[in-house]
Amino acid sequence: MANPVPVAFSAGSDGEWRIDRVSPVIGASLAPAQRLAVVEGPTAWQGGAGVWRLRGTTSNLRYTAADERDRLVAVQQGLGRPAATRAALIPIRKVEAWWDLPQDERRAIFEERSRHIAVGLRYLPAVARRLHHCRELGEAFDFLTWFEYAPHDADAFEELVDALRATEEWRYVDREVDIRLSRE
């Protein structure tokens, strides 16, 4: 899983996921569209853009320590569970002041003060999650996080995103869009 996987999230008229809403949280939104296709692998970034297309790659852990990684691995579940018919795609961008911080200061904000990993752990295994990086790809966002959960875990998912948005880390976010999706 450490080997980066190119992924494209393509909004338009095709795709497994129905787009239920596109909501701006911070800054400019993205255009509405009907369907979203999630395409993975070496050719994911090829072809047309449809209404919009966001590109990213999986990558190695950037902040997670060994004990945290072990706790995550013990309980998290993968994408594609049949019961997980709800999804969210949340692209965010962070300000330059975040990226200018040295590694230890970013880690302190991310976990020691914002509890990003600890908060996420509380919602495992209900909410499956995959992070995609795109800052180095020249994209409009820095991260694309994809979440999948069952309808009966929808309230828990709202708690999770509300908790993260209330953190010190989130003060460094200057663009965020919240895209909710479903499939039958």
Added chain:
Amino acid sequence: MANPVPVAFSAGSDGEWRIDRVSPVIGASLAPAQRLAVVEGPTAWQGGAGVWRLRGTTSNLRYTAADERDRLVAVQQGLGRPAATRAALIPIRKVEAWWDLPQDERRAIFEERSRHIAVGLRYLPAVARRLHHCRELGEAFDFLTWFEYAPHDADAFEELVDALRATEEWRYVDREVDIRLSRE
């Protein structure tokens, strides 16, 4: 500088730098060529590849702590010094086992045990350096490090690369090419 800058290193018949030698250190080498062009900015990755082309981007710090960053900033110098007529481009790739490690274990190997930052500091400001990331770009290498120094600092530069290659960190390197260059 935290904002990623796309950079292409294009080997062929053109470019400011003369390629003096291309040496395999670990694994497969790159083809010989006469000149190297270093192209930066939004259009850097466009156009043909010549003999070979390596793409990367500058990025944020991944391991450097605040005190280390401050010591680096206090003494390091930028690229393009007129006296720095020697350069080295050293592409490396690390094994999957490296990327599978959590952040704290990579940091411990990188600095607490291999002294990567501390060793580099000993050769500042003589050796100017810029790191480019390319693991998420689907390139053959994970990092492209570019060094510039004056001819009278050539021995110091050899010490630096020898010291890094002797570290625990370097046991995770499974491909490395050492390209030496000069300009008038």
